[in-house]
Amino acid sequence: MATQLADRGERQGSGRRAGWWALVFLALAQFMVVLDGTIVNLALPRLQHEMGISDATRSWVVTAYALAFGAFLLLGGRIADFWGRKRTFVVAAAGFAIASLLGGIAQQPWELIGARALQGIFAALLAPAALALLTVAFPGGKDRGTAFAIFGSITGVGAAVGVLLGGYLTEHVTWRWCFFVNVPIAIVALAGVWSLVSESKAHGSAKYDWPGVILAALGLGSLVYGFTNAERGWDVPQAWGFIAAGIVLLTVFVLVERRAKHPLLPLRVATERNRGAAFLASFLAGAVLIGGILFINLYIQIVLGFAPFLAGLASLPMTVVLIITAGLVAKNLPKLGAKIPTGVGPVFMAAAMLWLTQVSAQGSYLVNMLPALLLLGIGLGMVFVPMQNLALFGVDRDDSGVASALVNASQQTGGSLGIALFSTIAAAATAGGVSPAALSAGYAAVFLWAAGFAILIAPIALVLINIDRHKFTGTDGDAPAVHLG
Structure with missing residues (x-):
């Protein structure tokens, strides 16, 4: 009996240690996602000059990431739940590293903006998968509260470090390292989660609301594109036309979600x-x-x-x-x-x-x-x-x-x-x-x-x-x- 209790206590201690190590790598992924929301901001004037980007296009270097991240975040959560949280995390971390590499070697503005959008899509997969895996690693008790507090604090730390690191790399190395720096971070996070975290999935029907995904993405994209084109005047078709299309698409999105059996929202x-x-x-x-x-x-x-x-x-x-x-x-x-x-x-x-x-x-x-x-x-x-x-x-x-x-x-x-x-x-x-x-x-x-x-x-x-x-x-x-x- 004493031996059984000792074995169980050893297994519990080992499980706790694995959970805390898992937190390190999950928090590292969250840090990377938040980091990329701010790291490019201070590089904008220099990369704009070096790549010949116009003032109108400049904002898309930031917007492309935020828009793709926000538009696909709900879908990312659903995919993580039904496809497998660990599998989603691994694929998203690898994809984020590749997208960052593409951004760092970009030679044309459209290549850079495309890489930023791709980062946003993989971030929309990575963030909910990391949070879900954290929930599995810490199912309850005092440790769970502590783990979530640490994980939540990463948002503020990542935003601050992003500004500082972006400024330092732009001034003393090159703005391209604002992208390259994600590659080793993603590899370390991927390797840690791969070796320490078990797979988990949600129960139930794994069906996705693809009409909702398409309508939400197109609606939000149309609104942003319309407001961006309004820089040339509110009366140009590329402004009011896309804004109106965005409003219509998002209205249809709400109507579809009311009737969908497995709504995105x-x-x-x-x-x-x-x-x-x-x-x-x-x-x-x-x-x-x-x-x-x-x-x-x-x-x-x-x-x-x-x-x-x-x-x-x-x-x-x-x-x-x-x-x-x-x-x-x-x-x-x-x-x-x-x-x-x-x-x-x-x-x-x-x-x-x-x-x-x-x-x-x-x-x-x-x-x-x-x-x-x-x-x-x-x-x-x-x-x-x-x-x-x-x-x-x-x-x-x-x-x-x-x-x-x-x-x-x-x-x-x-x-x-x-x-x-x-x-x-x-x-x-x-x-x-x-x-x-x-x-x-x-x-x-x-x-x-x-x-x-x-x-x-x-x-x-x-x-x-x-x-x-x-x-x-x-x-x-x-x-x-x-x-x-």
């Missing part, structure tokens, strides 16, 4: 008022974060003249404040509930963007940038934590994967549309000028619109969120919240 997930508030807030926050930060980096480099690595350091205060604020909000969420931080955070975000509207050719980092970056970090930290919790609150177990994918897809989609719209606004405000004064005027117009996007989150939170804070945090014993990290 079960509408019950998105239409519950509290979760709906989370998805809308994620969409708007993505536009402000991904779209707004792009133009902050452009102002710091092009107008203020910061070298890429120094520009990365200049952006760091926002990330540090965001991580600190998110930690404080998470700790006090049982006292605050969801409505207060989600309603107050957008005020800080809007204030930051309004501060940035004062940028000028004679501006300075300490006066024009630093206060806004600190305010923006506070606001985003207050919004992200309750938003992620709301997205999974009260959701059926069978829909948890879709709900977690949808909150990320909303953010990426908002970011891609934000970049397209803000690029058009900047072009209209500069009226073709390339002087620091003209560029500053364009960036100021962008920041004003970003402030409008940010403040819209507040009424959404105040009107739609109606969960009692005790129920939201599970302190009344009913329907505890599910935390992403």
Whole structure:
């Protein structure tokens, strides 16, 4: 009997060690996915010059990744569940490495943008597979909470490292290493998961909603392409035509999802008022974060003249404040509930963007940038934590994967549309000028619109969120919240 207990204890200890090692490699993959959302930002001015990319096309280097990531994330979650999470992870990691290699050796703008889109597609497979494998590796207990907290913190760390690493590689090596750096990371993550993690699949019918996939991808792509073409004027057919087509396609998508037996997006997930508030807030926050930060980096480099690595350091205060604020909000969420931080955070975000509207050719980092970056970090930290919790609150177990994918897809989609719209606004405000004064005027117009996007989150939170804070945090014993990290 004693020998059996000892053997069982040894097996449990071995299983725990394998789980923690699995976390290392799964977190490494998540780090790579987040890293690529920001690593190219500070390389944009230099790669644009070297490859002869126009201002209109420049935004697609960032947009292609965010758009493909957001458009295929729901499908990626379904494929991971039914095809096999480990198998999906291995294929996605290998594909991400190949796409990164193609981006690094690209000689033409279309090759670079295509590689970015391919990265986004494989990221849409990799991210949900990694999260699902983490759930399997840590099925419950205190270890699960710790593992998810570590995994969740990778998002902030990856975004910060992406900015710094992108700036350093662009300045001291070459912007092409912003792509090449993913290859060894992907290989190490793939090898670790291959050797340590067991395969797992979801039960049930493995049927995919291909009409929904096609309609969602074409609809979102049409919207982004239309907003990008609006840079030449809102009356050109390539602008209003594609925007109208995108709206029609997404409307048809909703109608198809209502009738589909195995919908890509079960509408019950998105239409519950509290979760709906989370998805809308994620969409708007993505536009402000991904779209707004792009133009902050452009102002710091092009107008203020910061070298890429120094520009990365200049952006760091926002990330540090965001991580600190998110930690404080998470700790006090049982006292605050969801409505207060989600309603107050957008005020800080809007204030930051309004501060940035004062940028000028004679501006300075300490006066024009630093206060806004600190305010923006506070606001985003207050919004992200309750938003992620709301997205999974009260959701059926069978829909948890879709709900977690949808909150990320909303953010990426908002970011891609934000970049397209803000690029058009900047072009209209500069009226073709390339002087620091003209560029500053364009960036100021962008920041004003970003402030409008940010403040819209507040009424959404105040009107739609109606969960009692005790129920939201599970302190009344009913329907505890599910935390992403």
